[in-house]
Amino acid sequence: MVSENAAAVQPEPPEAPPASRDRLLGGLLSPDVSESSCLSRYASSLHRRASRHSPSPYLASRLRKYEALHRKCGPGTLFYKKSLMQLPSAHSMGLVECRYLVWAAPTSCHIGDRVLSIASAFLYALLTRRVLLLQLADDMAGLFCEPFPGATWELPAGGFLPEHVEGLRRGSDRSYGNFIRAAKKDRSDDDGDPAGVRAETLPSYAYVHLEHDYRQPEQLFFCDEDQTVLGKVNWLILRSNLYFAPGLFLVPQFEEELRWMLPESDTAFHHIGRYLFHPSNEVWELITRYYTSSMASFGETIGLQITTFAWNPVPFEEYFKQVTACTSQEKILPEVHTASAVLHEATAEAATSKAVLVSSEHPEYADKLKSMYHEHATVTGDTVSVLQPGGAGNHSHNQKAVVEMFLQSYCDVSVVSGWSTVGYVGHGLAGVKPWLLLAPRNKTAADPPCVQATSMEPCFHAPPSYDCRANKKGDLGAVLRHVRHCEDVGDGLKLFD
Numbered sequence: 001m002v003s004e005n006a007a008a009v010q011p012e013p014p015e016a017p018p019a020s021r022d023r024l025l026g027g028l029l030s031p032d033v034s035e036s037s038c039l040s041r042y043a044s045s046l047h048r049r050a051s052r053h054s055p056s057p058y059l060a061s062r063l064r065k066y067e068a069l070h071r072k073c074g075p076g077t078l079f080y081k082k083s084l085m086q087l088p089s090a091h092s093m094g095l096v097e098c099r100y101l102v103w104a105a106p107t108s109c110h111i112g113d114r115v116l117s118i119a120s121a122f123l124y125a126l127l128t129r130r131v132l133l134l135q136l137a138d139d140m141a142g143l144f145c146e147p148f149p150g151a152t153w154e155l156p157a158g159g160f161l162p163e164h165v166e167g168l169r170r171g172s173d174r175s176y177g178n179f180i181r182a183a184k185k186d187r188s189d190d191d192g193d194p195a196g197v198r199a200e201t202l203p204s205y206a207y208v209h210l211e212h213d214y215r216q217p218e219q220l221f222f223c224d225e226d227q228t229v230l231g232k233v234n235w236l237i238l239r240s241n242l243y244f245a246p247g248l249f250l251v252p253q254f255e256e257e258l259r260w261m262l263p264e265s266d267t268a269f270h271h272i273g274r275y276l277f278h279p280s281n282e283v284w285e286l287i288t289r290y291y292t293s294s295m296a297s298f299g300e301t302i303g304l305q306i307t308t309f310a311w312n313p314v315p316f317e318e319y320f321k322q323v324t325a326c327t328s329q330e331k332i333l334p335e336v337h338t339a340s341a342v343l344h345e346a347t348a349e350a351a352t353s354k355a356v357l358v359s360s361e362h363p364e365y366a367d368k369l370k371s372m373y374h375e376h377a378t379v380t381g382d383t384v385s386v387l388q389p390g391g392a393g394n395h396s397h398n399q400k401a402v403v404e405m406f407l408q409s410y411c412d413v414s415v416v417s418g419w420s421t422v423g424y425v426g427h428g429l430a431g432v433k434p435w436l437l438l439a440p441r442n443k444t445a446a447d448p449p450c451v452q453a454t455s456m457e458p459c460f461h462a463p464p465s466y467d468c469r470a471n472k473k474g475d476l477g478a479v480l481r482h483v484r485h486c487e488d489v490g491d492g493l494k495l496f497d
Contacts (some may be wrong), residue, residue, distance in 0.1 A: 025051070025348045027060035028275050030067060030149050038145035040284040047291055051431045053267045054060030058260040062126055063275065067148050073098035073131045074151040083234065087160045089204045092234055101130040101157055102237045105137040106211055109241040111401045112421030114140065115482045116243035116458050117210075119272045123245050124238075124260070127254050128231060129426055137164055139398050145278040161205075165285065168207040171212060176206040176236075180229050197229050205235035210244055212462045219464035222247040227254075243424070243458040245269065246493040247484050250468070250476060265482040266455040266497040269428040277429075281401055286403050290389050291410060298355040298385070300330060303411030303427070304369075305404075306360035306437075307420040314440040320368055322445035323415075326437060330450065332413060333384060336376035348366045357411055359404040359422070363388065405429075415450065418488025424458035431456055435487045451487050455496045459486035463493040 023042040024031060035042055043049075073079045079098045081391045086093045103121045106114065118134065125132040133155040146152055155162060168174060179202065208230075209218045230236065245268050248254055262268050279287060295301055306323060308314060327333040333356060358366035370386035378384060389407055390400045401422060407416065408426030415433035416423025427434040433453045438446035467474030477485040477493055486492035 004188075004322055008040065011354075025055065025274060026054040028055045028063070028271060030064065032067075033145075038278050039281050040287070041145060041278040043288075044278065044284075046063060046405065048430055049412065051270070051274075053264060053270060053431055055267075055271050056261060056263055059262065062261060063467075066126060067151075069098075070131050070148045070151045070153070072099075074148075075133070075154070075156050076152075084161070086204050087235060092199050092202045092204050093231070096234055099128070099130045099234045100133060100236070101125045101128070102133045102135060102161065102165065102235065104135045104168065104237055104239045105140070106239055106241040110197050110421060111140070111143075111398045111404065112423075112425050113241040115273070115277060115405075115425050116269070116421055117240040119269055119276060120240065120243055120245040120248070121238055122276055124248060127248065127257055128227075130236070135162060139396065142280050142396055143283060143402050144276075145280055147276045147278065161235075161237075167239055168209075168239065169213070170209045170218070172209075172381065174203060174205065174207045174237075175218070176208055176226075176230060176233075177215075177220070177275070179203060179206065180220070180226055196219050197232065199232040199484065202229070202233050204233075205237060206230065206233045208236055208238045208240075210238065210240035210242055214462070216464075216466055219466055220468070222250050222464050223466075223468035224252050225468075227251055242462055243269070243421070243460050244463075245272075245458075246460040246495050247463055249495065250479060252469075264497050265495040266457045267431075268495055269424075269458055270431045270456060273425065273429050279406060283399055283402050286395065286399065287406050290403070290407060294387050294389075295355060295357065295407065296411065299352055300354040300413070301411045302307035302327075302354065302356045302413045302415065303408040303430075304356050304358045304365075305408055305414070305416040305420055305423040305426060306358065306362070306365050307417040307422065309360065309419065313440055314443050314445070316362070316364055316444050318443065319440060320365060322437060322440065322449045323365065324369075324372075325445070326415060326435060326450035329434060329448075330452070332415060334378035334380040334382045334436065336372055336378055339378065353383045353385070355387050357387045357389065357407060359389065359408055419459075419461070421458065428456055428458055438488060453487050455494055457495040459489050459492040459494045461489055461492050463491070 025045060029041065033041055083096060083098050083100065101121060101124065103118055122132050132153060134153050135155045162457050208221060210221065230329050249258055308319060328335045356369065358369060360366065366386055366388040373384040373386060389404055405422055405425045409429035411430065414430065414432045415437065416427060416428035416434050417437045418439050435450045435452050437450045463476055465473050467476060467479065469479065483493055483495050484496055486494045
């Protein structure tokens with residue numbers, strides 16, 4: 001029996017067996033990290049279909065140069081100690097050999113938000129030749145391996161910087177939105193050219209606030225002039241809970257470098273995410289245990305990531321109706337015979353055996369889907385198993401979230417709730433263009449229930465509203481062909497190829 005799903009699935013060329021695949025992901029990863037120190041680094045990709053997107057040779061080269069810079073300037077080095085000495089000063093000591101970007105943990109947000117923000121920060125560090133350091137909150141400790149060979153990306157505890165980072169918030173005295181306006185004003189008596197601002201007139205460090213509540217002074221971060229001035233500050237402290245990478249493509253001075261690094265614009269997170277994020281050995285054990293026992297035997301796995309938001313409440317039954325409308329209308333999962341007399345029976349003629357991996361903080365979605373496929377036969381004859389990771393064991397909330405993000409990234413098809421950063425991470429790592437469940441309105445299921453994204457990229461939920469090129473407010477989704485509005489967040493921006 002042939003499944004109705006077969007017509008909707010694009011034929012794919014046969015792929016190499018996992019054992020023979022390139023574990024370095026086309027030069028994305030350096031081989032200079034021992035396998036035992038981070039078991040997932042070279043093994044995680046073997047659980048996914050081989051990516052159709054190879055990193056550019058230029059990106060691979062830039063990553064190797066970055067790793068050398070991080071070893072030279074990272075914590076514990078002489079250059080790092082010398083750079084720290086300038087921080088208590090009121091003004092910068094001028095440009096030095098090593099410059100830094102410190103990512104400070106946002107006040108409160110989900111692990112998915114943080115992963116996307118760190119990926120954006122790393123892209124910015126690459127573009128500006130800075131060393132990225134993370135001030136991790138306690139709840140992120142032990143989740144991921146160190147990504148850079150022979151160096152740490154964690155900001156050491158204690159000292160001037162960690163003590164001062166805690167008090168930095170929107171509008172702080174050290175906020176670049178405050179001092180950069182003063183720097184521009186100082187130049188207004190001259191020619192107004194920010195390139196003429198001397199590094200010695202700038203502070204020793206500056207705070208960049210790119211959280212969802214940032215305002216226009218901070219939004220000018222994505223303007224060319226502001227980047228020219230920020231380039232003369234040796235230490236930047238960034239706090240963000242956003243995937244702001246699309247905004248970097250709007251900065252003219254970054255355009256050429258981005259074209260070389262990411263000729264396929266919509267692979268930004270796919271490449272950077274696979275480069276940076278490798279579950280620690282402890283978390284990897286949880287991932288492989290579940291994958292091997294529950295997922296590996298299925299011919300096709302559909303990832304279903306369901307998130308509901310307090311700011312947009314919807315009754316369970318209503319949203320479940322939207323989820324199943326999407327999966328049936330788009331031939332992602334087979335419909336069932338609803339007559340009570342028709343019960344599920346596995347038959348020799350069953351077309352396929354597929355699994356649906358349900359990730360949600362609300363287990364009733366998986367429970368109801370499981371009951372539906374257990375109690376009723378599918379109209380195609382396919383057998384569907386409903387998998388539900390998480391729940392068991394004494395593991396932290398963030399550990400479980402990382403496990404679910406990576407398991408979702410091993411699925412062949414992705415269906416995710418719009419706005420969900422956990423969903424963005426899963427399908428971004430997989431390199432899959434997801435089906436996005438549109439946001440319900442007035443507690444009612446959306447119609448249509450979902451759309452297929454034309455880009456695998458995450459959405460920048462709160463982009464700036466100021467068009468730096470036009471020097472006025474404008475629609476930044478209409479400035480560049482490859483930076484357009486998101487399917488699930490009308491005002492958001494995402495990258496397209």
